[in-house]
Amino acid sequence: MSTPPPPGPEQPQGPQGQYPAPHPQGPYGQGPYPQGPFPQGPYPQGSYAPPPYGVWNPYPHPPQPSHNGVAIAALVLGVLCFLPAVGLVLGLVALRQIKKRGERGKGMAIAGAALSSVGLALWALAIPTGVASEAWEGFKEGAAEETLSVRKGQCFDAPGGSLQGETYDLDIVPCDGEHDGEVFATVTVPDGSYPGDDRITSIADDKCYALRNDYAMDVWAVPDHVDVYYLTPTRQSWRLGDREITCAFGNTDEKGTLTGSLRNDATTLDADQLAYLESVRDLDTVLDREPEAYAEDDLDANTQWAGEVRDAVAAQTEALRGHTWTGDAERPVTALVKELQTAREHWANAATAGDPDTFYEHYDAGYAFYDGAKTIDVREALGLDTSPPEYDYDSGEDSGGDLDV
Incomplete structure (x- = not known):
């Protein structure tokens, strides 16, 4: 939009019916400068070329007061509802400063104080009803979920x-x-x-x-x-x-x-596989509790443990007998049950042994069935792995590790 010339003698119109571009007034406002042509200055001439002379503003405006920084902060805290009490205080402080200093930002200070008041009221309502604590718990759960x-x-x-x-x-x-x-x-x-x-x-x-x-x-x-x-x-x-x-x-x-997945439990096994492996797991749990001390050093601890193995073998025998086997599994399971009965007698004798030699005699005989040929026959009939694991008794269970989060 072009600015009309100041009041004065009527200006002649140009070819397009518009006033020619006004020229700056002299330093004392004494009418327009001559209408050119003017000598070219150091700037390039063109549609966007700067004026060839410096321009004085004939109607200077006083400088605008700056915005109050406290008012801006109050508005930000009010919008975010973050620390509402602080936002309210800052809004009130900003209003006093604006009145005293003549600064701009009164609207922002009022808006910030109002929004902070609403936020403060919401917090006052949330705390007794447990909303705030639930929000914090949700944050903690989210952080933990992100971690794990x-x-x-x-x-x-x-x-x-x-x-x-x-x-x-x-x-x-x-x-x-x-x-x-x-x-x-x-x-x-x-x-x-x-x-x-x-x-x-x-x-x-x-x-x-x-x-x-x-x-x-x-x-x-x-x-x-x-x-x-x-x-x-x-x-x-x-x-x-x-x-x-x-x-x-x-x-x-x-x-x-x-x-590949190592999972083999109730979600991946059939009924026969699950019944057999559950009976084996219970016995293995007891066998893993073997005392660290040899029978020569602590015969009582070893005979007591042998009694626990005897009972676990008897429980496995009853579990295998009580399950109805399908397909080709019944015959090899029956043969394994007979072997377990013999093993139970040896563990019973080990539990009552009066000396280490007698204990180890029945200990070795009772362990003879473990992972033996009849066990492999049952596993083959059930479609389970038939390669006995290698047991490294010297390494213990400390070769794993931990990963902190």
């Missing part, structure tokens, strides 16, 4: 492929392909103050090793290069509500991976 992103039955890749040290995220991948780990259990630690790194590790070690056979019931099908690892809360994630230990299978070689 894998669940039982899922396979994952760890950053860098390592299941050692700290991590903040795991990538869930299909179990069919290569992966770094497979989650087989989760354990919730009781609430309270952080128990410390050593205590968390001890809980994870005990619980994860105890739960591994519930997920991979057929221990023969677990490769020798697979071991137990666990994700544990850190002191920082504990503050956000993280109470979960995640137990996972991983490769004993830090650079190695796993392929």
Whole structure:
């Protein structure tokens, strides 16, 4: 939009019926300058060329007052509903400063104070009704969920492929392909103050090793290069509500991976397979409690344990007898039951042995059935793995590791 010339003598119209562009007034407002032509200045001439001379403003305006910074802050806090009490105070302070200094921003100060008042009222309503605490709990649960992103039955890749040290995220991948780990259990630690790194590790070690056979019931099908690892809360994630230990299978070689799922439980097994493996699992649990001390050093502890094995063998025998087997499994199971009866008699004699030599005589005979030919026959008939695992009694159960989150 063009600006009309100041009042004065009528200006002659140009060819297009418009006033020619006015020229700046002289320093004392004494009429227009001559209407050119003017000598060219140092600027290039064209449709967007600067004027050839400096321009004085004939009607100067006074400078505008600046915006009050406190008013801006009050408006921001009011819009965000963040620290509403602070936003209200800042709005009132800004109004006083604006009146005293003649600054701009009165509308922003009023709006900020009003919005903060509404936010303060909402907070006052939320606290007694529990809304605020629920929101905080939701935040903590969300943070914990973000920290622990894998669940039982899922396979994952760890950053860098390592299941050692700290991590903040795991990538869930299909179990069919290569992966770094497979989650087989989760354990919730009781609430309270952080128990410390050593205590968390001890809980994870005990619980994860105890739960591994519930997920991979057929221990023969677990490769020798697979071991137990666990994700544990850190002191920082504990503050956000993280109470979960995640137990996972991983490769004993830090650079190695796993392929395929190791899961074999009620979700993947048929009724016959499940019945057999449950009976084996219960006996294995007792056999794993063998005393560390030899019979020569603590005969009582060993004979007491032998009595527990005797009862576990009897329970397995009754479980196998009580199940109705289908297909080709009935005959090999019947043969295994007869062997178990003989083994039970040896464990009974070991439980009453009066000296170490007698104990070990029946100990060896009672163990003879374990993972023997008749066991392999039953497994073959049931379609289970028929390759007995290699037991490394010297390595213990400490070759796994922990991954903090």
